[in-house]
Amino acid sequence: MSAQFLIERPEFDPATGVARFAYALAGKRFVEVLTLPTGAPAEAAAGPSFRKLLDLTALVLGVSYFKLTAPLELSAPDLPLTEGERAFVIDVYENGLGEFYARNNLMRFGKLSITGPDDKTVIPTIALPDRALLPIGGGKDSLVSVELLQAAGVAFTPFAVNPRGPILTSIDKIGTEPVYVTRTLDAEMIRLSSEPGYYNGHVPSTAINSMIAALCAVLFGYNRIVLSNERSASEGNVVFDGRETNHQYSKSLGFELLISDVLGNATGGALQYFSLLRPYSEARIASFFSRETKFDNVFSSCNRNFRLTGNDGPLWCSECPKCHFVFLIFAPFMAKERLLSIFGKNLLDVPANEGSFRELAGLAGQKPWECVGEILEAAACLYSLTRHADWHEDAVVRAIKADLFSQYGEPALQAALAECLTDSHDHHIPPALAAKVAAYAL
Incomplete structure (x- = not known):
């Protein structure tokens, strides 16, 4: 050749x-x-x-x-x-x-x-x-x-x-x-x-x-x-x-x-x-998205929608790391009933999903080869759910909680959660536009 x-x-x-x-x-x-x-x-x-x-x-x-x-x-x-x-x-x-x-x-x-x-x-x-x-x-x-x-x-x-x-x-x-x-x-x-x-x-x-x-x-x-x-x-x-x-x-x-x-x-x-989104974590972006409902039934991040052969199934397969990560970062910011209506099921209450969420949070394997957020960000979102009335009893959250606290420690998880919601100055947005966007982000 x-x-x-x-x-x-x-x-x-x-x-x-x-x-x-x-x-x-x-x-x-x-x-x-x-x-x-x-x-x-x-x-x-x-x-x-x-x-x-x-x-x-x-x-x-x-x-x-x-x-x-x-x-x-x-x-x-x-x-x-x-x-x-x-x-x-x-x-x-x-x-x-x-x-x-x-x-x-x-x-x-x-x-x-x-x-x-x-x-x-x-x-x-x-x-x-x-x-x-x-x-x-x-x-x-x-x-x-x-x-x-x-x-x-x-x-x-x-x-x-x-x-x-x-x-x-x-x-x-x-x-x-x-x-x-x-x-x-x-x-x-x-x-x-x-x-x-x-x-x-x-x-x-x-x-x-x-x-x-x-x-x-x-x-x-x-x-x-x-x-x-x-x-x-x-x-x-x-x-x-x-x-x-x-x-x-x-x-x-x-x-x-x-x-x-x-x-x-x-x-x-x-x-x-x-x-335009460079200053923000995935969790911060999820919090912005949660302010508006008009795209709930039309958007999807699941890669099955973009295969060369097409997709004749639902917008969310609910099985891939991408679906799991998006569900995870929305959970702290979106009403549970609304999130379940988007995905059609509670991905955090399916025991078979535990391994995938462990990988996302750095508790097993490696970060998936997918467009997912930072490992510490996923861990921080899971930590927030252990204290959330809507989510703390779900199967995956209960199964992961002890190992999450053991690996990271609660102070580090609290700091990571705060950092997720703090906007970065490390970006390439023109200053005038950055100022207007920052005003919306408040």
């Missing part, structure tokens, strides 16, 4: 909104297609900012094909890159694929290289209207961002790639016309992912969707891409190959700062990229 992954220069047809991204690996050629909305101004599609972002998008989308064999060398002979962009791409292929390497026992950190021409050009500042593109994931986080932006009086447009299930129902409830993009993966890549001799695993979907959002921001005029990534997304899962690996790496603050610089430089400083 080839020891090189080739990324070709992508093509875009503004008349149809179709962008094509071609790759070659192990003697095979793959083509991925993005279908963007039509009607963008011709000058936006022809400008240097869009060309640069299209090239960078090709590099980031490539992770889905690269991981079939995970070679050490990336080749982009027709994609000029600055030094910063080169470092960004390597970060996406190293840390962005950290979970993939760990779970396939592949040593790649510090070993990858990318060949291609240097880019010394400086892109001039482009004019972008003062409004936000807001990716909607169908879960609680982006819907809290909706509330925060509305409270701050910020104009925004919902955005999604391949919208389905709770994404569609949530955007329908928001009531604002969205921007949708269709992403069509190469069918042969999907087939090979399950074949012997090829690897498969997690890719940095937030990085991928962020680059697609950047294309739309430049084409249709948005000066901000507003993410909904909480501070706990920066916590990793395990140490592998001498480095912390994080299921949520492309949601982390470290990655946010990297991609923000890259997108800013590609637009002459015109395009901002930041997470």
